[in-house]
Amino acid sequence: MAALGALRSCWAPARLLTGSAHHSNRLVLCQQTSIKRHFSNNKILVELDEATGVAVMKMKNPPVNSLSLDFLTEFSITLEKLEMDRGCRGLILTSASPKIFSAGLDIMEMCGKSAEHYGEFWRAVQEMWLKLYGSNMVTIAAINGSSPAGGCLMALCCDYRIMADNPKYAIGLNETQLGIVAPFWFKDTMSNVVGNRVTEQALQLGQMFPAPEALKFGLVDQLVPEEKVQSTAASVMAQWLTVPDHARQITKSMMRKQTTDKLVNNREADIKNFVSFITRDSIQKSLQVYMERLRQRKQ
Numbered sequence: 001m002a003a004l005g006a007l008r009s010c011w012a013p014a015r016l017l018t019g020s021a022h023h024s025n026r027l028v029l030c031q032q033t034s035i036k037r038h039f040s041n042n043k044i045l046v047e048l049d050e051a052t053g054v055a056v057m058k059m060k061n062p063p064v065n066s067l068s069l070d071f072l073t074e075f076s077i078t079l080e081k082l083e084m085d086r087g088c089r090g091l092i093l094t095s096a097s098p099k100i101f102s103a104g105l106d107i108m109e110m111c112g113k114s115a116e117h118y119g120e121f122w123r124a125v126q127e128m129w130l131k132l133y134g135s136n137m138v139t140i141a142a143i144n145g146s147s148p149a150g151g152c153l154m155a156l157c158c159d160y161r162i163m164a165d166n167p168k169y170a171i172g173l174n175e176t177q178l179g180i181v182a183p184f185w186f187k188d189t190m191s192n193v194v195g196n197r198v199t200e201q202a203l204q205l206g207q208m209f210p211a212p213e214a215l216k217f218g219l220v221d222q223l224v225p226e227e228k229v230q231s232t233a234a235s236v237m238a239q240w241l242t243v244p245d246h247a248r249q250i251t252k253s254m255m256r257k258q259t260t261d262k263l264v265n266n267r268e269a270d271i272k273n274f275v276s277f278i279t280r281d282s283i284q285k286s287l288q289v290y291m292e293r294l295r296q297r298k299q
């Protein structure tokens with residue numbers, strides 16, 4: 001699969017050089033004459049620059065970009081379209097509204113719903129992860145705000161993370177603080193970035209790290225002033241895109257395949273496990289208490 005992907009993208013630079021206008025009709029095209037293609041749905045805005053082959057994908061699910069079932073579905077569809085688009089070699093993932101990159105999984109999707117709903121929701125979470133972590137594109141997270149739990153996972157799925165240099169913004173897998181447990185593939189994703197020891201401690205404590213702390217141990221790769229997050233992401237992307245696609249993609253796949261295969265081979269068991277965990281009365285209670293704390297903090 002990786003080799004096929006490599007073959008696909010090998011052609012991309014040549015196509016760009018010849019200036020071929022191979023517009024995918026799978027995408028909703030808004031600006032046919034521009035070098036930038038804009039397409040969006042309710043929750044995701046995408047701008048694909050045909051000259052550079054870079055798509056900027058902005059998450060727009062107010063108020064906090066929580067990962068609801070609808071959002072995750074739109075996200076995976078959009079990612080799939082970009083993945084299939086020969087003109088797209090790189091993806092910058094960011095938030096349409098600064099201050100919050102993503103608040104993680106939508107807690108309301110995990111409260112008071114049916115077992116069927118939880119199963120469907122969890123499959124969508126898996127799908128998002130498989131697509132983003134397994135992407136053939138160069139992926140850069142432009143983290144322009146706080147990024148707890150599922151939001152941190154999204155950033156960790158990317159090849160490189162640039163975060164706004166603001167100690168008010170924090171990132172981490174804080175699941176234990178909610179009384180829930182990050183599944184093995186969340187743990188593996190973090191561990192592949194920062195190592196086992198740091199992951200173990202951070203996960204047990206459910207730690208959220210202010211941006212400067214996150215930089216110290218490599219949870220993010222670079223901090224820049226807030227207004228430079230996007231431009232820095234674009235220049236880092238340009239550097240990454242100087243590497244031939246096929247070599248980079250095969251290398252990425254070599255590094256990540258073992259991790260993705262673990263979920264691919266255990267998807268149904270993982271869903272079953274999530275459903276039986278989340279339907280426990282004690283877990284439902286924990287989530288309700290957490291939501292109540294969030295509301296009270298606001299007041």
Ligand SMILES: CCCC/C=C\CC(=O)SCCNC(=O)CCNC(=O)[C@H](O)C(C)(C)COP(=O)(O)OP(=O)(O)OC[C@H]1O[C@@H](n2cnc3c(N)ncnc32)[C@H](O)[C@@H]1OP(=O)(O)O
Nearest residue numbers: 064066103104105106107108146148149150180181294298
């Ligand atoms: C076995 C299970 C494994 C599960 C694996 C992963 C789990 C997750 O991803 S769980 C989600 C964990 N996320 C969090 O803990 C984040 C919680 N939110 C916050 O810390 C703050 O809201 C945040 C820093 C993101 C933003 O702060 P503010 O700008 O001050 O906004 P508010 O706190 O006022 O929030 C506005 C509004 O949004 C609601 N909200 C926030 N986060 C979520 C969420 N994750 N899901 C659903 N809803 C969320 C919050 O309650 C407010 O709602 P209202 O009171 O109705 O306005």
